[in-house]
Amino acid sequence: MERKKIEKSDFEAIISGSKDIRDYMEIDPLQGTVSFLGVRTASNPDYLVRSIYEMYEVNLNRKLAVKATEQLFRAVGLGSVGLNNFLKKLGMNLSPSEFLLLVFQLQHQQGWGAPFELVSHDEKKIVLRTRQTFESQVMKDWKMPVCGIHRGWIEGILAAITGKNWFCLETKCRANGDDYCEFVADQTEASWKWKAQAIVRGDSAITEYIEHKPIEGKVRLIDEPVVIMPRFIFTSMTNSLIKTMGEMSAGGVNYRAYMDMGRENVEYYKKMGITDPNTLADMAFTFFSQMGWFRIVAMTWNEAEKTKTITLEHTVESESFGNAGKKVCYGTAGLLAGIVEGAFGIKVRGKEISCRSKGDPNCVFEIKNRNDGNGS
Numbered sequence: 001m002e003r004k005k006i007e008k009s010d011f012e013a014i015i016s017g018s019k020d021i022r023d024y025m026e027i028d029p030l031q032g033t034v035s036f037l038g039v040r041t042a043s044n045p046d047y048l049v050r051s052i053y054e055m056y057e058v059n060l061n062r063k064l065a066v067k068a069t070e071q072l073f074r075a076v077g078l079g080s081v082g083l084n085n086f087l088k089k090l091g092m093n094l095s096p097s098e099f100l101l102l103v104f105q106l107q108h109q110q111g112w113g114a115p116f117e118l119v120s121h122d123e124k125k126i127v128l129r130t131r132q133t134f135e136s137q138v139m140k141d142w143k144m145p146v147c148g149i150h151r152g153w154i155e156g157i158l159a160a161i162t163g164k165n166w167f168c169l170e171t172k173c174r175a176n177g178d179d180y181c182e183f184v185a186d187q188t189e190a191s192w193k194w195k196a197q198a199i200v201r202g203d204s205a206i207t208e209y210i211e212h213k214p215i216e217g218k219v220r221l222i223d224e225p226v227v228i229m230p231r232f233i234f235t236s237m238t239n240s241l242i243k244t245m246g247e248m249s250a251g252g253v254n255y256r257a258y259m260d261m262g263r264e265n266v267e268y269y270k271k272m273g274i275t276d277p278n279t280l281a282d283m284a285f286t287f288f289s290q291m292g293w294f295r296i297v298a299m300t301w302n303e304a305e306k307t308k309t310i311t312l313e314h315t316v317e318s319e320s321f322g323n324a325g326k327k328v329c330y331g332t333a334g335l336l337a338g339i340v341e342g343a344f345g346i347k348v349r350g351k352e353i354s355c356r357s358k359g360d361p362n363c364v365f366e367i368k369n370r371n372d373g374n375g376s
């Protein structure tokens with residue numbers, strides 16, 4: 001099929017509303033293709049939309065599933081750089097907000113994106129509003145701000161055409177009972193601190209920042225190199241320590257080694273600009289938990305006894321050792337104590353008082369102050 005040549009006047013007609021995309025759509029029922037400006041498109045994405053949200057929901061909570069959907073569609077938005085270059089070649093230099101409105105107008109007429117109204121805009125902040133988006137209709141049963149697809153598109157489009165990082169939040173959503181969906185895009189540098197704080201607040205999960213290059217043998221977590229280890233390394237290492245120095249000493253060495261690691265981990269966060277002790281501790285607990293070391297069930301503070309009690313489900317050691325008939329989590333006890341020492345600048349002792357490997361329902365740790373200057 002011969003394709004019509006698209007001119008600057010065509011885009012101007014679409015923007016002004018005197019033409020719409022029907023003039024540029026090609027439907028070929030025999031081939032089963034629909035295209036707009038020569039690019040394949042399609043309609044009725046409801047099933048696709050729901051399956052994406054539900055695929056992420058399997059491993060994340062709903063808020064994080066919306067965020068993961070946003071990340072996915074950010075990549076789609078980045079592709080708009082092609083249209084932007086084409087418009088420039090035609091001699092059209094649209095501002096970022098004008099370009100955003102055009103992209104969504106084109107998307108909307110194809111049955112996807114929402115037609116936006118510009119609420120306000122400057123170089124660093126753009127606020128957009130729409131009566132509803134398709135995902136706010138499809139996912140309305142979630143009863144929360146769900147428009148991750150539009151957030152991702154907005155971020156991706158703005159990043160593609162400005163060459164800078166943008167972060168988009170949905171401040172109002174039809175799926176959350178508001179009268180419209182409102183998006184606030186901020187041009188901001190996504191520093192380590194910014195990303196780490198989003199993880200601690202529960203706005204992001206660490207999976208968003210894992211950069212895995214298996215072919216190169218590299219894994220990074222928020223720009224820092226990490227490695228994936230098999231869990232049985234804990235039984236393997238502890239058993240070799242026991243062989244060389246006996247069980248008591250092996251427990252002590254593990255405790256000490258992991259305590260140093262917990263402390264050094266917090267020191268690293270301090271270097272990245274985190275200063276508040278509670279944030280430092282929460283950050284370390286959240287990161288280790290999301291890396292698979294344990295799940296935090298409860299944390300309590302007893303003022304009279306100056307004791308912090310931490311209840312964990314499935315520590316890496318208790319899972320690795322299985323039912324051993326005794327407490328096994330020396331490394332975890334040291335790690336927790338090291339985190340508290342590093343964050344609060346105090347000396348503490350960590351002790352495991354119940355353990356899954358001993359048959360208790362959870363592993364429970366007590367962290368108390370110590371004054372003896374001795375690490376164990």
Ligand SMILES: [Zn+2]
Pocket residue numbers: 133136145146147170172173174175180181182
């Ligand atoms: Zn919405």
Ligand SMILES: [Zn+2]
Pocket residue numbers: 315318327328329352354355356357362363364
């Ligand atoms: Zn345990």
